[in-house]
Amino acid sequence: MSDGPLISVILPVYNAEDHLDEAISSIATQSEEDFECLLINDGSTDGSLDILESWQQKDARFRVISRENKGLVATLNEGVRLSVGRWIARMDADDICRPERFGEQLRFAQQNDLDIVGARCRVFGARSGIDNYPETNAECRAGMFLWKTPFCHPLVMAKREVFELFPYEARFGHIEDMELWARMVISSPFKMGNVPQVLLDYRLHEKQISSLHADRQMAEGNELVKWMFDSVGFDYSDEEFALHAESRLRRVRSFSGSSQMKVYAHFLVRLQSMLEREHGRGDLVGDYWMRLCKRNRGINGGVPLDSGL
Template identity: 25%
Template sequence: MISNNELVSIVVPIYNAEIYLSKCLKSIASQTYEHLEVILINDGSTDGSGDIARSFCETDTRFKLITQVNSGVAAAREKGLRLVQGKFVIHADSDDLMAEKAIEYLYKSIVDNESDIAIGAYTKQCNIGEEFVTHHTCDKHDFIHNILTGKYHSGLWNKLIRTELCRDISFNESINYMEDKLFLSKVLKKDDIKISIINENVYYYRLVTSSYTNNISSDSISSSIEVTNKVCNIFQDIYSNEFIAHIKNKNKLMVLLNSQRTQRGIFPESNKYLLEDKNIALRHKIIIVSDLLHISYPIKFYKLLSSIKFKSSI
C-alpha cells in the first residue's frame, strides 16, 4: 500500500556546474510535491558549485550536501543512492531543470497504476530549438527494446523508481558515460516490474551541441563499448542473436562516426549479421565494412558531408 505522502528522494551529482546549478536546484525546491529529500553530491568541484549547493541546504532542510574528492558521475550517483531514505528515487543532472509538477505527476502515476517505475515526457533543449519527447508503451519488453535501440532515452532523470528495486544494484564507478543506461538495464531485467507512462512534461533536458562529430572523449568511447557489451549480456537470454548483433553494430557505427578509433576487433561476432540487418541503413553498413577492410576514405568522406550538413542547419 502506498500512502499519499511517501518520501521521495532526488539525487543530484554536481561537478563544476555553477553556471546552471542555482536554476536546477530552484526547480527542485519549487516542486509541488513537497515531501522530498534532495541529496547533493559535490564531486570535487573547483568552481563555486559547492557554495551554491551549501546555500540551498542552509535555507531548505530537505537539501543535504555531501562533498567527495572528484571520482566521476557514477561514483557520485552511487554515493547518493546509498544515502537515500525515500520510498522512491529519481536522479537530476545539475545542468538541467525539473518541471514544477514533475514529482507530483510521476508519484501519482505510480499510486494510480500500482507501478514500480513511472516514466514521464520531457523537453529536449539545444541551441537550435526544443523538442517535446513522449513515450508510447507501458509493456516492459517493448520499453526495453526501445531503450536498447535508442528510441527512448535511458537517462534516469525522467524515471521515478521504487527504491527497493535499486538496493542490490550499484553503479559501476569506472564507467562515467552511459552509466545510467547500464544501471537502468539492471533494474528493468528484474522480474514482475510494472511500468507506467505519463505524457506530461517532467523535465528539461539541456543538450548543448558543439559539433556533429569528434565531440566524444576517448574515455566515453571506451565506456560506450563496455556498457554495450554488459547490456547485451544482461538481455541475451531475452532477445535473438540478430537483435543483439544489431545493438553492437550500432555502437560500432557511433564510435566510427565520433572518433578516429577502428572497431575491427570490437564485437567480431556481430559482423556476420550486418548485411542482413534491415534496421541499419546501407550507407552505415558501408562505413562499418570499410573499417573492417581497412579502407578509411568512405568514413572520412561521410563525416565531412555530415559536418557540412550540420553546420548548414545552424
C-alpha cells in the same frame, strides 16, 4: 511505514555553478513538497559548493555532502545509501524540473502500478525539441533491443528497493544509465513506464559527456545490446549484429539492394518473433524497419518485413 520523506532527490554536482541555482530552485518549488534533496558535491573546484551551502542554510529539505571527486557512478550509489525516502528521484545540476514533476510521476506510477517512472523532456541548448519515451512496461523493455532508451536519466524516479537491488555499475562508464536499465530488463520484474507529458527541461551543451564521448558511448552501447541478446539466448551472427549496429547509425542506405539487406531483414524477423514472445511487442520491429526505410529514401520501397525480401 517510514517516518522519513516520501521522496529523496539525488543531485550530483561537479563544477556546475553556471546553472546550479536554477536547477535547485526548480526542485524547491515542486508542488509535491514532501521530499529531501541530497546535494552531493563531487570535488568541484568552482563556486558550486557555495551555492549548495546557501540552499542548505535557507531550506531544511536540502542537505549538502561534500568530498573529493569520485565520479558519477560512485556519487549516485552514495546518494542512495544516504537517502531515506520511499521513492528516489534523479536530477542533474543543469536541468530544470517542471513544478508538477514529482506529483505527476507519483500519480502515474500509482495508477499504473509502476516501480520506476520517467516522463518526456524538452531539450534546449545545442539541440531543441521534445524527446518522447515509451509509456508502457512492455515497450520500455522491448525497445532496448532496438536501441531505444527507456528513460531520460535525470527524470527517473523509482521505489527505493529498485536502486537498492540494482546499484549503478562502472563497467560501461559512459552509459551507466543504459547499463542499469538493461540489467533490470534482463533480471527483474520491476515495472517501468513514462508519464506522457513534459516534466523536465533538459539542457544540452558541449560540456556534457554525451557530446564529449559519443564514440565511446556508441561502442559501449553495442557491447550492451550484445550482452542483452546473449542473456536471453537470442542467436545472431557477427554480420547480422554489425548490420544491426549500422542501422542504429541510420546508415542502412550503405547496404541497400545487396544481399546484406536480406541478411538484416531475416535477422529482424527473428527478433520480431522473440520480442512478441517475451514482451508482446513484436510490432516495434516492423515500425523500426519502416522508419529506417523512410529515413533512407524508401529502401526496397518501404516494404513490410514479411513480404519476402
